[in-house]
Amino acid sequence: MRELAWLGAVALLASVGSFYTSSKFGFFGWANAVAGATALLAAFVLWLRRARGLGSPAARRMLMPSVFGVVAALVLAYGLERAADRANLVWDWTADDRYTLAPATREALAKLPAPLIATLYVEPGDNRARSTRLLLETLAEAGAGRVTRRERSLGESPEDVDRYQIESSNTVVLAMGERAETVVRPTEGTIFEGLRHLRADHGQVLYVARGEGEGDLQRGDDAGFLGLAEALKTEGFTVRELVTAAMSAVPADASVVLLVAPQRPLRAEAIAALESWLGRGGRLVALLEPGVDSGVEALLERWGFGLPDEVIVDPASGPVEGDAPGVNPIVFQYATHPATHGLDGTRMTFFRRTRPVLAQRKPEADDELRAVAFASRRSWLAPNAAAVQRGAAPEEPEERREDYWPVLAVGAFPRPGGETRIAVFGDADFASNRYLRALYNLDLLMNTIHWVAQREDEITLRPKTLTPDQYPLTPQQSLEMLFGVGLLIPELCVAAAAWTWVRRRGA
Amino acid sequence: MTALRALVRKELAVLFGSPVAWLTLAAIGLVTALLFFDHLRVYNQILFLYASSTMGGFESDTVPAYVNLRDQVFLPVMETLALTLVGLVPLVTMGVFAEERARGTDELLATTLLTPNQIVAGKLIATYGFIALALGLSFVYPATSIVRSGLGLPHLLAVYLGLFGLGIALASVGVVCSAFTSSQLIAAISAYAIAFVLYDFRWMAQFLPDAAAQAIDPLSMHLRFGAFAEGLVRGADLAYFAGYVLVAFALCRLALDQARVR
């Protein structure tokens, strides 16, 4: 009986082992599985026959409690696991709270207009999928029954690969009704953006001014603004170009006009069109660089914004990418306003060579005009803005005034045609591809645009796209630890093994 | 409790009185150290390659997100360590009951004040304690690296909690196999067979319907360990591994009683 059981176990082991080596069941695996199962079954039958001898009353009295104990243990184990699963006791010990959903994601799930199916497409053996599976489980749990998760093998879903343009393993397809969104590198942040894409009705049209050297929303390099264009679409805007050189009026379907760092003065007709539109309740977001006179500054001054042509120097911020120290302020002071929702001393934004934007004078009594994001108290203004833009060091003025110089000001102006809303940033670089996703830049910019567009319900703090820590350890440091700790303990254990062996041999 | 404590001390003394236990500790520590170092070395090379000025500099965001300490070093090493446990734990557990029975010292134990439950509990406690010690020793080197790199100790603790659960489960399987035989070889082989079957049910998916394969997947040890490896500690997974302790206790008790009525 034991020999049969042993042979059966060996055959089963060989069968399972063959699967692990070749990732499939071949003839060898099947033959061993059948032989192993047969041998084990035969051993079991022999044991049963032998166990008839265990039929004495004394034996039954001895064994029955133990047998019941085994059954009870199995039931208890299963029950414990099910109860724990239902209780959903989960502790996220990851360094970046990877499996703790941000409030924005929970809100997005709660606002789903229809049930969502999240399908993971994966190749066998792709270890990245484990993290994605756990993330999808977390989403399904938070989705309160509205989120279904599935998994498909990539190789067995050629139609889906074509339909959803899946290019690699570990891709998630979010499907809601007829719409689907493919998420290539699934993290909470990218899935969140996918959800927003799905929900976006793209009803609001945002016009981006072109024609006077503004930032190019179709450029994908570091200096371009393609990321901004993509983010605007994700956030539900239809993005169109507004060629200011030929503009005589702002299109009637414009929800918001976005100015991204014009490098040359706008035509007078364009300025007039903008002013007329703003007077009728138009909405403008302007990203204006120092050292440039685009003509928009004068328009904005008429709405109460002060835009001195200077550069904020913040000694609290260190040098970045070769620039002089302080010309790239890290902003962590915010006034309470929907545009700065959720931002505080721990959620900072980064600007590059920015001019101050002051809230100077409300045109009318009922107007609201405020500065809402500030450099540190030690910041001061350098007058040589154009030179600093070209890389020169900031000049210290004769009378250096240190203050909380603002980088963003917003205004709400009730007018007969509707409420005019204007937001002005003293920098455009912070929205470039290079920096848009640095710190909380995206959140500040998008929330400001949503506020200007009167879409306050879209204002949120977005989950971060995964950027795991990449602290390098030098080879020398690694080697030190290996010899100091890594090999020492095994060495001591081997020495103990040798000593034990010698002692047992009776030396 | 006096008798139970004495049994646990004896079990550990017998375990560490054998070179096998020390060599197992050395193997686990060595595998962890060498793999960790090797992965760290490759990771450093990749990182400094990206960090060079020709690649745009370290601050330029050209380093792909998947190139990080966690995914390139930490997780692969822990996966290998999990498999190492599958390979080594049966060697540690094969003699827990089987050697006792082969020597005849189980008869000595049966004449003491130890109840059968205490005998089972004492042996399981000692075995789990050995697993904890082995993992604790292997913890030192990765912990030093992780703390130094600033990744965060909680994630590392989550991984080792999962490894401990996995070790407990494997040890439970091994001790049960040892309880039903007096041959250490049979105990080891059967423990390997059962451990490989329970470790990962992907092989069953080959010939089961999708629904059935998905139903039994939560029984696999690898799936349960996987969540810990990702830094997620779930009550259901802890309960899963605790279930092995319960069932192992009951089965070992059955084995002892069966031996008395054979």
Place this chain on the structure above:
Amino acid sequence: MSNTIRRGAAIEVTALTRRFGDRPVLVDINLGIAAGESFGLLGANGAGKTTFIRLLTGYLVPSSGTVTVDGFSPISDARAVHERIGFVAETSRLYPELRVRGFLRFAGGVRGLSGAPLRDAVDRALARFTLEDVALRPIGNLSKGYQQRVNLAQAFLHDPALLIVDEPTAGLDPLQQAEVRRELREAAGARTVLLCTHDLSEARELATRVAVLSRGRLVACGPTAEILGSGDPLALFRGQEVGA
């Protein structure tokens, strides 16, 4: 070792039967051993002596019949029985990895001793059985004679009322055999001693009463001189029943 026991434990066996599968190993054994008696259980190899001991200690469960120690059943009152039992098994049933002192500490610990009483008991045992010189040596490194002394020492740690000794001199040379028998004689005191052996001279030397098992059946029981003194004692081993 002090003979502090005031009285030994009485053993009562009634219709005791044990089978392994369909094979009977002990059949309808009826036996009484008085408290304080030195009793020898004889039989050839395979007669059922070891099985009888295992039933007495509770290591095995009877197929039918009963066995009690001082009225306590080794199945239902295991603790009461084990408190009274000191068991000397064959020499191989020790832990070769453990040092002598460590093993004795373990043996005392699993018999409920701890702290100062345990230390004292171990020290006494080491002195009594002349093991002080080898106290720190691994058991596996000792000679058979020393190992048997260790075996004896662990059985006496808790001053048992019943001493069960199974083949105590198996594998020992004549000098060692004489030494072990002397130890047993001196340590018996008021204890009940159950000696299992197939060595007739050993039985004559140590037991006042003997029983003989042959193929699982009790074929003789009575005073040693009577059972082993006359005729052909080996006939008993062949299964020819004599006396009761």
